[in-house]
Amino acid sequence: xxxxxxxxxxxxxxxxxxxxxxxxxxxxxxxxxxxxxxxxxxxxxxxxxxxxxxxxxxxxxxxxxxxxxxxxxxxxxxxxxxxxxxxxxxxxxxxxxxxxxxxxxxxxxxxxxxxxxxxxxxxxxxxxxxxxxxxxxxxxxxxxxxxxxxxxxxxxxxxxxxxxxxxxxxxxxxxxxxxxxxxxxxxxxxxxxxxxxxxxxxxxxxxxxxxxxxxxxxxxxxxxxxxxxxxxxxxxxxxxxxxxxxxxxxxxxxxxxxxxxxxxxxxxxxxxxxxxxxxxxxxxxxxxxxxxxxxxxxxxxxxxxxxxxxxxxxxxxxxxxxxxxxxx
Ligand code: NAP
Numbered sequence: 001x002x003x004x005x006x007x008x009x010x011x012x013x014x015x016x017x018x019x020x021x022x023x024x025x026x027x028x029x030x031x032x033x034x035x036x037x038x039x040x041x042x043x044x045x046x047x048x049x050x051x052x053x054x055x056x057x058x059x060x061x062x063x064x065x066x067x068x069x070x071x072x073x074x075x076x077x078x079x080x081x082x083x084x085x086x087x088x089x090x091x092x093x094x095x096x097x098x099x100x101x102x103x104x105x106x107x108x109x110x111x112x113x114x115x116x117x118x119x120x121x122x123x124x125x126x127x128x129x130x131x132x133x134x135x136x137x138x139x140x141x142x143x144x145x146x147x148x149x150x151x152x153x154x155x156x157x158x159x160x161x162x163x164x165x166x167x168x169x170x171x172x173x174x175x176x177x178x179x180x181x182x183x184x185x186x187x188x189x190x191x192x193x194x195x196x197x198x199x200x201x202x203x204x205x206x207x208x209x210x211x212x213x214x215x216x217x218x219x220x221x222x223x224x225x226x227x228x229x230x231x232x233x234x235x236x237x238x239x240x241x242x243x244x245x246x247x248x249x250x251x252x253x254x255x256x257x258x259x260x261x262x263x264x265x266x267x268x269x270x271x272x273x274x275x276x277x278x279x280x281x282x283x284x285x286x287x288x289x290x291x292x293x294x295x296x297x298x299x300x301x302x303x304x305x306x307x308x309x310x311x312x313x314x315x316x317x318x319x320x321x322x323x324x325x326x327x328x
C-alpha cells in the first residue's frame with residue numbers, strides 16, 4: 001500500500017509499504033481522510049521530537065476492516081485518538097493523562113494515517129455515524145485539543161472572548177466560545193480568514209491588537225491564543241481585561257522566549273494558562289462532529305491524494321489555506 005513516511009528530519013516520501021498487521025489490542029482501518037497539520041511540518045523540519053521511518057498522520061478517520069479482539073463491527077466508521085497514554089506513570093495515575101511520559105502518538109511515534117490502511121489500539125477508536133461526510137472525521141483530533149483549551153478557559157455566557165489566529169484551531173475555538181454564549185472576536189491578519197471566522201459565528205474580526213482594543217477598549221474576559229508565534233503570545237495580556245484569563249494553545253518552537261511583564265499580570269490578576277493535547281475530550285469532539293454542532297466544511301481548503309502529501313508537508317501552507325485533507 002502507499003504511505004507517507006518521515007524517513008528522517010528533512011526527508012519525507014510517499015512510498016510502497018506492507019499493509020499493517022494488527023498487534024494485540026489493535027484494529028485496522030481503511031483511512032478515509034487525514035488532515036495535514038502544522039505539527040507534520042514541524043516534524044519534517046526537526047522542530048518537534050520525531051521518530052525516523054514512521055508514517056505520519058495523526059488527524060484521521062476511517063472504516064474498520066479488521067476489528068481484532070474488539071467489539072467494533074467491520075464497516076464501522078471511526079476516528080482515531082492518536083494519544084495512547086500508558087495509564088501507569090505518575091501523571092496518568094493522577095488523571096493528567098495528556099502529560100503521560102510514555103505517550104505513544106499514532107502518526108508521530110507509531111505509523112499513522114497518511115496511508116491506505118492504519119493499525120491503532122482499539123480503545124483509541126471513537127465511533128462516527130455512517131452517513132457523516134467522510135472528510136469531517138479528520139477534524140475530531142484538532143477539535144478535541146481545542147475543547148481542552150476551551151474547558152480550561154471556561155468561557156461563560158455574556159463574556160467577551162478574543163481568539164487569536166484564524167487557522168483550524170482558532171476557527172474551532174470561535175465556534176466553541178460562541179456556543180458557550182460569549183461575544184467573540186477573531187484576531188487574525190488575513191482578510192479571507194477574518195471573513196471565514198465571521199461566517200463561522202465570530203461577531204467581529206480584527207487584524208491587530210490595536211484594532212481589537214478600538215472595539216473593546218477594556219479587552220476580553222478570555223483570550224485564546226491559537227497562532228503559536230512569539231508576537232501573539234506577547235500581545236495576549238494587552239488585550240485581556242483586568243481579572244481575565246488567557247489560554248495558550250499555540251505551540252512555539254522549543255527554546256523560543258517571549259517577554260511578558262509579570263507586574264502587569266499580577267496587578268491586574270490575569271491568569272495565564274496552557275493547554276496541551278486532548279485529555280478525555282476526543283469522544284466529545286466526535287459527538288460534536290457527528291451531530292454537526294460545529295461547522296467544519298468551510299475549513300477544508302483542498303483535498304489531495306496520498307501521492308501529494310510529502311510535497312505538501314515539505315512546503316509552507318499557502319496564505320489563506322486552512323486545512324488540506326489527504327484522501328487515500
Ligand atoms: P495555523 O493554521 O498555522 O493557524 C495559525 C494562524 O495564526 C495563522 O492562520 C495566521 O493567520 C495566524 N497568525 C500568525 N501570526 C499572527 C499574528 N502576528 N497575529 C495574528 N494572527 C497571526 O495553525 P493551526 O493548525 O490552527 O494551529 C494553531 C496553533 O495551535 C499551532 O501553533 C499548533 O501547533 C497549535 N496546536 C496546539 C495544540 C495543543 O494541544 N495545544 C493542538 C493542535 C495544534 P493570519 O495569516 O490570518 O494571521
